[in-house]
Amino acid sequence: MSVPTKKHPEIEAHLSTLTGVSRPKAILANTCTWCKQPALDFTDELSRKEYTISGMCQSCQDKTFGGFEE
Secondary structure: OOOOOOOOHHHHHHHHHHHOHHHOOOOOOOOOOOOOOOOOOOOOOHHHHHHHHHOOOHHHHHHOOOOOOO
């Protein structure tokens, strides 16, 4: 189970307004705050850590930050 990072209550409120969901609740439920799909598989530990910060699944992280080029 992923544990969400702590954020100031005003930041959490703003993020909830943007996404329509509670970031901590979504992370504890292993769902993406952006696409609302399950967030279970990550390409590496850095991506898994990012999930605890942003609540974005791997696909949404790739779309936002750019995917890996092979």
